[in-house]
Amino acid sequence: MNTPGMLVAILVLGAGTFAFRFAGPVLRERLTLSVYADRLIAVAVVVLLSALFATATITEGESFAGYARPAGVLVGGVLAWRKAPFVATVVAAAATAAGLRLLGVP
Amino acid sequence: MRSIWRTVDEKLGRRLARDIALVLVADGLVGVSFGAIAVSDGFPIWVPMLLSLFVFAGAAQFMFIGLVAAGGALVPAVLAGLVVNARHLPFGFAVADVLGSTLPRRAIGSHLMIDETVAFTLAQHDPARRRAAYWTCGVGLFGCWNVGVLLGSIAGTVITDTDAFGLDAAFPAVLLALVLPSLRDRRTFLAAAVGVAIALASTPFVPAGLPVLLALIGVAVVRPKAPAPAPIEAA
Numbered sequence: 001m002n003t004p005g006m007l008v009a010i011l012v013l014g015a016g017t018f019a020f021r022f023a024g025p026v027l028r029e030r031l032t033l034s035v036y037a038d039r040l041i042a043v044a045v046v047v048l049l050s051a052l053f054a055t056a057t058i059t060e061g062e063s064f065a066g067y068a069r070p071a072g073v074l075v076g077g078v079l080a081w082r083k084a085p086f087v088a089t090v091v092a093a094a095a096t097a098a099g100l101r102l103l104g105v106p
Numbered sequence: 107m108r109s110i111w112r113t114v115d116e117k118l119g120r121r122l123a124r125d126i127a128l129v130l131v132a133d134g135l136v137g138v139s140f141g142a143i144a145v146s147d148g149f150p151i152w153v154p155m156l157l158s159l160f161v162f163a164g165a166a167q168f169m170f171i172g173l174v175a176a177g178g179a180l181v182p183a184v185l186a187g188l189v190v191n192a193r194h195l196p197f198g199f200a201v202a203d204v205l206g207s208t209l210p211r212r213a214i215g216s217h218l219m220i221d222e223t224v225a226f227t228l229a230q231h232d233p234a235r236r237r238a239a240y241w242t243c244g245v246g247l248f249g250c251w252n253v254g255v256l257l258g259s260i261a262g263t264v265i266t267d268t269d270a271f272g273l274d275a276a277f278p279a280v281l282l283a284l285v286l287p288s289l290r291d292r293r294t295f296l297a298a299a300v301g302v303a304i305a306l307a308s309t310p311f312v313p314a315g316l317p318v319l320l321a322l323i324g325v326a327v328v329r330p331k332a333p334a335p336a337p338i339e340a341a
Contacts, residue, residue, distance in 0.1 A: 014160030024198015051321030072275030
């Protein structure tokens, strides 16, 4: 392994990631946003988290993640929709996926 | 420890404190698997540790390690990680209010910005609770993630597959449970539905990380209704 190269790569990735994270709060202070822009950002965050949810549920890399994971998330989703406690939702999702894999479902 | 827990309990309420604790444990275990995978791929311990301390973003870390381990060059691996983390820019706009106004607080708070932290903050409406949720979840995740990665790196190949425990299903379930109340608004739901469709449809064709960003097209397609009517210009 090329040690200095790896060190620089990790530091650059860290600095770039920090720049993305830091830009929002700093820009936010310098710009006066309209109520409409505020609303737009709130919707954008929900859209990003929803897309993250969907891709993390269904895909692994560039292909299908298999059946156990979406099935687990579906069970969790139904519980969340029926207003079950958060803990029950998350544990049920994990337990369903783990149980299906134990039974040999990919 | 007991007194820290009591303070957290008072500011967040027992339910929220317990919900966050569950996510901390789950993410700590994913950290164990990240450390174990990195070490079993032949990386020295400092590589997963430095990534976890400096980058602190699970998806980008897994992708970076995966690409380099598969024989990829460092530059594309860094670029891929940056694309995956670009979503933090709009996140920063949305949680700016909870970070505080001094430079150190804002810098530290920015570094703790993680999907789960943002989702927990989004689900709270009272400003004090938003702040408490962000900082508790952020600091807690930073601790659990790094301790998990260290333990996994040392233990080597003990747990390389957290999928066996269904933890890969826990992460999306956390996001769904936290985002569900926001989806009750019809326009927000439509924007999210269009975004999800775009993200899923583009996944096989574009580099990882990009589908989630492309989902933002959903915001443009379904323009959210302005809260107040626009002023009408005199004819």
